[in-house]
Amino acid sequence: MRRHTRRVFNLCYRFTGNATEAEDLSQEVFLRIYRTLSSYQSAFGAFPTWLTSVTRNLLVDHYRRTRRDRQTDSIDDSMPQLEEKHSSARAPDKLAEASELSIQLQRGLARLSPELRESVILRDLQGLEYSEIQAVLQVPEGTVKSRINRGRIELARILTEMGLKPTN
């Protein structure tokens, strides 16, 4: 339970960049899981994959909803604002301990397009295999691979622009 919760929360947190929103979204994910548990078929895949898939769909819904609400088309404008609001106004104790790198990464992720962002998060922060990501995103493996690749390169570029030095 705790493991799944952490996973879902992290996915939401990395995607939205906001702990409060991530908390609400995680709660919604489990509520949805709880309601649709009867319709869960093992044919769909392992439970964690299903859980990730539900979370991802909810995140996409949420992303579209908030974009419409804010009447902005650019994620580049809305996401950093969210992050700034979060980090200055309301930072949970545990999250305040997150390193400078984590915050920078969060800002960098927020500037990626949702497709690239989710791919990179699933692959490099959640540690999913390509086949699992393919199942979650419901896109061909070639697309998954190229999205992850492009996401990594763009994120590295953004972070370098933000002044992050590469370390080995």
Add this chain to the structure above:
Amino acid sequence: MDWNCTLTEERLSDYLEGKLSPAEAAAFSAHMASCANCTETVAQVGSLVNRMHKFEMVEEPPQLIAKILDATLGPRTQKESWRQWFGWISVLWQPRFAMGLAAAVASVVIVSYAAGLTPAKLKKADLSPANVLRSANRQAHLTYARGAKFVNDLRVVYEIQSKLQPEPEPMPVSSPAPAPQDEHNSIPPNSTPQQKSQSSPPASRTQVRSGPMFAFLSTESLADNLAENSINISNRSAR
């Protein structure tokens, strides 16, 4: 193999994950050696991916799980009170407690069957406290009566055995003094055979012993045996 910057970007993840064929890897390295831009990009992305892989998961807020449980399983207060009252049950599911519990239940069932309590015979009226008390009382008396009857039967068997046996043993040194024999002579003739045998002058040791041994169990000649007991005791204390 002809390699360029676009290809380097396209195959960057494959390179980092070691999925390039040897020929591709060689071409990739050869291009990197000649292109500073690509070398920098590869270093940046490689470092980023390494860092991200080392990233620990952010800890979820402590109230999140409680909130999820609230939303799915119902209010927390209910859950807590339920846990307060029945939380200890989980302890019982440890193997040793569970086995012990199973053994205890099995023995209760066996004992109740032995006592004549079968679920088929059980009626609703039997469960009222008065009836339970009454049947328990009845059962106790029955058990006592059965026990008394068994011991009485045993006594008769012993008596017959001792009657049938010849009396080879002479009086032991520690035989009762003549005084109690006078007492015995005053016993009426219609008393039990055991007492009759004891009243005859050369009483064997077994007879003397068997008298008091079973005397407390026979009800009809209780008074006589009590008298006999007190005599025996007084004899021993006199010695």
